[in-house]
Amino acid sequence: MGFYLSAERFARFPYSSKNQLKEILVKVNLLFTGRQLDAAIHKVKDPAPYHYHSLQVIYQHVINEETVSLIQTGAFVSHLQPILHAQSGELYGYESLLRSADHEISPYHLFQTAQKTNMQSVLDKKAREAAIRARVSQVPDGIKSFINFLPSTIYNPEYCLKHTFDIVKKYDVLPEDLVFEVVETEKIGDMNHLKNILDTYRKNGMKVALDDLGAGFATLEILRELHPDFVKIDRNYISDCHENLEKQDFLANVINLGRKLDIQVLGEGVEKEEEFEFLKGLGIDFVQGYLFGKPALKPSVHLVRAI
Template sequence: MNCSACSPDLAIPSAGYLIIDSATGESDTLPYKSEHHLASLLEECNKRADVQHLRAALTEDPGLPTAYSSFSYVFERVVSKETVDIIMEGDFSSFFQPIIQMESGQIFGYESLLRHAQPAFTPYKLFDTAIKTGLQSVLDRRARELAIIARSKSVKRGIKSFINFIPSSIYNPAHCLQHTFRMVKQYRVSPEDLIFEVVETEKINDIDHLKSILDTYRANGMKVALDDMGSGYSTYEVLEHLKPDFVKIDRSFISDCHNDSEKQSFLKNVQALAQDLSITVLGEGIETAEEFTFLQSIGIALGQGYYIGKPAPEPASGHLLFA
């Protein structure tokens, strides 16, 4: 089973040859003198009308057998090299964003969020580049590791940790998740305090594969959550099929919900369905007192957002004081 987390990195010679191979079998061999020169050549090739059908290879000797990759893969690896280097070797940490019980204001848990020492490398930029360069498994696994380590140092037993994961980074759940399960044991984290959350950084096409991932987490004593309910793949049908322990409402339905009857209807329907399926609902992206009050009034159990608390390097404790 090929896993990009276990695959060797693309070798980028500081000087050499860029070989472009088209769908018609025509090939161009372009010498380059530096990585900057290589990036310029790739930028120029990226303007070609047939770019989607191109293959590319990098080599120091065009006379030797060459391993081709898709052009887009080589392009992203080179032009985004600084970000790729950060993904492979960057100084990351795991921040905590509080999640509270809506009725009492008491801390229920924290979402673990990956952060880099340089703010310019935002989580979106990092994960977007990771997906384009086939490194999502590397970054996703790193985020899980840091979340478990940070939790072991700062969060007491009984308080939950929501840890994100990208389904496409897990090819074979029984194999790919063993490292995570070993980390949980190594750092003496209670499995029942961990909630692994599917994030929609990409389209989910294989629901059965996703179900096998969720079942693997559950078989190891952990709980699971679906993110972005109401957006993309998170539909009523998927909710019924997967029956996660938690579901997060997409923030687009939270924003200004107290003034929008369509959003209110959607939120009430999700709450009713989740209650029937014994799923706990979490409203995320809560930014105002009015949004909070409406969600609380219809029985949404958990809340998260800047109104409650921003991500921070240390977990908030006790009862949250709202802005």
Template structure:
């Protein structure tokens, strides 16, 4: 059964030249000069020869158009395309480069090694989103912020998961885990929204047990029941789940019992100089105690010094990642490739 998700963004094609349409249900006079014609329903039609010039003209009357409830669209032919509110259109114009990148889906993943602290062997890789065109330096955080305000966060999150799964082919061996970030807020209905991800897993032929889907910015989660429903669907399909950036808010018996993650990744602020900062040590001991009781594995991220690595191993942290172990790379590099540690 096909279900249309109203929460997914409507895509927009940016035409450098073409037609711009403005419509108002009250048939108000258009506050923008230079329209070429008017359709039967009252829609004003403007010809434009440069999209940036059109944007600059609209900026001057944007507030007025929004207040009066104008809708708009652009097209390369004299026929309205996807109609949207003026405010939404202006956001898509303002962030054009990133929106086009999201719509085109030209992404790849860089891989950062994760080790087993028992013997420093390779345990897995975290997949980190990057532009396929290496000349385009994108900040994933900024990209997701733009996706959120423009309504493309579900599309971006889905494509990021796709890239992370596909990048295993030919370079990550079976049995090695892939930690894949996802935003619970983009998954409105896990039974429906995750079908695309599970389809890719089947097509690529990855063992579901080799995939660990990790919640980013765990401490900002407000709807814990929704998060639990998302994690349950992943686990039902044979995949593992992790909570990323875990701090004091989620490091409780009640919260971890409710969510039942396979892994918790400790917020790097607690790893920084954990070998010498008593407050960090106290927090780590607490997490390890709770995790042991609940059969949850603990991963320390953001390890940049040998002393931090050795301390985490000493107190019973199971896994670790960070620049000291290995930086994100387009290729699946071995841990400590640039270090004499092992």
């Protein structure tokens, strides 16, 4: 048995027993308790006796034991932030935002740990379930729920999304009330695959949205190619938009393109009256932000600002 380590990269190695893994970890000076090691092996070891695992991933499982356990058990809640019709001020829906049940672990830390431990798919699935579950007790029929998902975790849409569709049926949620938002911080490498994911949601009666337009790789060209039902403009283009000509040009282009393509446009991160008035004047469809209500575990009508 051999293994190779460098400052840049951990090699992959086979192991067949707890003692063998312990010996490897000791050799690279990783400190752990017996209980932590048992937990790490249980969580990452496949049934096959000689399966290859990343030493770095196992180490992350050990040092992030509490967060890994939280991801596996799915002890999450959804905080809901209102989304309004810009022109009428009426409630249109809520975005579901993932939180740990005890609020001690931040969403950022959750997603960072999931990435380091190769548990993005588990977290993404648990987050979708928490959002659908929260809707049952908090959101009436006819009001939309916007739910984030990571396309990188869905390698086969029909198979990977079956769990989500089963949850929708289990809780008797109307599919047309669900909007699934593409959230992707990495470059979209396979546009056809992403289209297949969006089409799978749509075939099951749900809507799809492209999040954070204008940030990273979410561009107007991708908007044309994916043709989602909704597009959400990144908050950086919303902040002080009433004072910035460059932002105003971008917003006008997105709204005009949305009209041509029959895509509804939502501005998120609205915090000032002046921002809202400018967006409303441009004819934007929907708005979201602290001006209208902060994310809350139990939203109520009084959180929605009368316009």
